[in-house]
Each structure stands twice: as C-alpha cells, then as structure tokens.
Amino acid sequence: MKTKILFIIISCFFFLNSNAQCAMCRAVLENEEGQSAAKGINDGILYLMSIPYILVFGLGFFVYWKYFKVKKS
Known part of the structure; x- marks a missing residue:
C-alpha cells in the first residue's frame, strides 16, 4: 500500500515538468x-x-472515506 501511494506522489511530480502543447x-x-x-x-x-x-x-477519496467509515461502525 505504501509503495502505491509513493508511486502516485512521484508520478504527480513528473507530469509537472512535461511540455503540454x-x-x-x-x-x-x-x-x-x-x-x-x-x-x-x-x-x-x-x-x-x-x-x-x-x-x-x-x-x-471522499467515497473511499465514507465507505470505510460506515463499514467500521
């Protein structure tokens, strides 16, 4: 799970340097x-x-948060 989050964060930084024309x-x-x-x-x-x-x-994220909050209760 931690590697997925790390991969998403790193990939967000790569698209900032792209040339979008x-x-x-x-x-x-x-x-x-x-x-x-x-x-x-x-x-x-x-x-x-x-x-x-x-x-x-x-x-x-909102749907994920609501789904697991209801599931734990």
Missing part, C-alpha cells in the same frame, strides 16, 4: 523570440489539465 501552438510559439509566451501557454495547459484530475481524486 499541441502541434499548432508549438509551431507558432517556436518562432517567437524569448519564449516567454510559450512558457505561459505550457503553464496554462498544465493548469487546465490538472483540475479534472484533482476533482476526480477528491471525489474518489
């Missing part, structure tokens, strides 16, 4: 000098991508 965004943003807009687009895409995962994890 579609092909069209990448082609347009590579031509810009300074690459500041490209970094901003990457951060925005990662932010939008992470919200559904956080919500699903929260809902799953």
